[in-house]
Amino acid sequence: METERIPSLEMRGITKRFGEVVANRNVNLKVYPGEVLAILGENGCGKTTLMNMASGIYFPDEGQVFVNGREAVIRSPKDAYDLKIGMIHQHFKLVDLFTAAENIDLGIRGSNLKDVNARVREIADKYGFVIDPEKKIYEMSVSEKQTVEIIKVLYRGADILILDEPTAVLTLQEIRKLFSVLRSMVQDGKSVIIITHKLNEVLEVSDRVAIMRKGEHIATVDTCDTNESQLTEMMVGKKVALNIERSEPLDPSPRLEVRHLNARDKEGLPVLKDVSFTVNGGEILGIAGIAGSGQKELLEAIAGLQPLDSGEIIFHNPKKDKPVTYFHKSQRRVRELAKQGAFHYTDGRPVDVKTMTRRQVTAGEVLFNEDEIMNLRDKTPLQIRQLGVRLSFVPEDRLGMGLVGNMGITDNMMLRSYRKGHAGMLNRKKPAELAKQIIQELEVVTPGISTPVRRLSGGNVQKVLVGREISSAPKVLMAAYPVRGLDINSSYTIYNLLNRQKKSGTAVIYVGEDLDVLMELCDRILVMNSGAVTGIADGRTVEKEELGYLMTKTHHAGGEEAEQE
């Protein structure tokens, strides 16, 4: 039967390269009038790139595009519109100060605004949108803005609609509404392509599913003939052996306890939902999940950069049988702790601090009885440091957050430590030594220690950043996507560094996207989806499919899942 129908859009043998990276390799795709095609895949598997080629943002290196059976050359979004293809991007492109109708009419020679309003209403009525064409964009909710974007595309006469992750920013009710209008559009004979990584939505709304993995098209199946586990399996693929070293955790004891974290982003949407877990010293805890599931916010919350609605971040400073140090600057604090019986002498006698001077206390004779327990919630990064908590953080955005691109390696080494010393002047001697040491030990390729780091290659930039973060002998090391964009050798250097930290007793949190790496590197793997923890698995025994399933599971089953492992 399919042979009789002409696909409204067909992509044949599409290949697209960005430099050495192949974003799409020989992809074939068909979408027919009157159906919803879902494109399913993990992050970076080339879904959006592929659709950008259909909508004229990129031009394929190889392959052909057919629209209604005829070969088409799409060189610009305007070409795409002429072929009645419209794409609704993840990030809306609307003028805040204009009304919905003005935005919709923007760029197509100004018609009478009254006519535009009328036509917008007409389209809205036809498909069941709720919209006020005279409302200004800045007064609108995210879902209303999305409606404007969809109507904009319909207004221009599109028959093929491409929606890139349309549900990412919507509430459950809004998603329902969106799906119902999508269905009415399909009934009208239009083709809808929806890019997503949420399995339940795929099963709910689509007629067929095209699965992509690492830039390749794996299969296209009819939605009615498939189920979640089959889709997951196709999405994540078979396990690949990488031979990353993994030692047994030595003497694991709780280092950082995260309890019931809740947080919102700037728009007030929840980004962390009741996140709880414990990471031990001497282990690597992996965090898996589709990008934007709250990994970044979680790490930033721990680092003191993300405001919290509720929850606690408890840090166990491993102080047992360690001497009181200069970090406990205030005598009063030391006395308070002593009153609580927090200290003992090297020979085990309890301490009476009253009779001792500060110098005697910090001379190394007085030891802690127990680990010091601190709550890091609502502390700024500086306060965390001043508490003596050695927390290191390798952020995802290396040059925008972790380093200063226009500064040399020495000056970047100082970022964490420049406050040391009492004078108002900088001391570049130690940072310069550290810079030289890191260049030598991590084999950073750079013309010199004062070359701006933005001019180094991605791998070298990352070595500089990781090198700095581990130079302070951290008790907790958090790394977000530390091998993204790195070549194999540099990646393994980073894995080795993380392993070395683990062996020295550091609690390592590794946020990654490659499941194979997570499964070989990490002792335990925590999976997040839309801001919530969907499960914690043992890195040595977990199946890849299970991780894939947890990553796409929408409704998390409370703490039960986490306890099972």
Add this chain to the structure above:
Amino acid sequence: MIHLAKREKMNPLAAWGIRLAAFVLGLIVCGLLAFLMVEKLQKEPGKILDFYKCFIDGISSQNAKSFFENRKLWVFMKNTAVLLCIALALTPAFRMRFWNIGGEGQTLVGVLAAIAVSLYLGGRKGEESLLPEWALVILMFFAAVIAGAVWGVIPALFKAKWNTNETLFTLMMNYIATFLVSYFLIIWVPSGSSALGKLPYGSLPNIMIYPEKASAPSNKYLLIILISLVLAVGLYIYMKYSKHGYEISVVGESERTARYVGIKVKTVTIRTMILSGALCGLTGFLIAAGLDNSVTTESVGGQGFTAIMVSWLANFNPLLMILTSGIIIFLNQGADQISTTLSVSGAFPNVVIGVMLFFIIGCEFFINYKICRSRDERKEAVR
């Protein structure tokens, strides 16, 4: 097809070569324009050398007996020093990517505050001063610095609190400063011209070592010139070797990095604008006590805006600003000289300045970008 691509980094020597070439090219174009626009030259084309000689004459008196009596040279250095001071004042803010274009107003309130002190505590001509001269000068200094700092910190506070746009805010503060001066002039000089005239007390040359030589240019201007040079070196050290300077650079490069390492962005913004405003106020003090002993709405005369260019041209390097401010003043005085020597209308000297600046600023484009053909781009991509 021709398109533009950003250069990675140019060899500094080559970059200076380009700048020099642009300067020379600018002079040649100015010469050609002179033939078109100046009647005297059209009649006697041989006098073109006179045209170029004007630039030299602009900064050096022909009949000066010695370096110390070369009045024009000292005026040149004095003007450079004042412009340099304002440019230096703006630099910490610019390094932080806080576009303080309120140098004019911040300097002007400095002048106003210093003159207010001189007027109320010193007095007008014929009146007895309440304070000894040195005390008056010190008070003027503090008044000017505080006034400038306040004028600078207001936009910073608004930026920190409500994220207002600092460019517009500092610009608007300039107008407020100007009208504030007009207002006080009406109060101080209720009748007639609204011109305050030179005040007798609170003058820097008066407390210099050789008061009897106070009117000699070398003596009158030396202190200002020295202060500006000390300031340039001091600010260079502050920006490059101090913790504050480091924080300013980090905040300027990326606020997210600053937050990540625990730098308080708001504190740094406010602190830096206090410094920037205070240095403008200091310049205001130098103008008030060292040069004018009076205030008008034109006391700063647009140098607050010219200083923005000085700072940018030097790529925010305080030491290079000595050179860039010198070049700007050199052109200004050369242009003035052209209008007297060649007796041309007021517009032509401005044309000369405009053409020269066009070349000087324009050449930066060729230092930062390269023009390549599309075919070259493919080669780049392969590499």
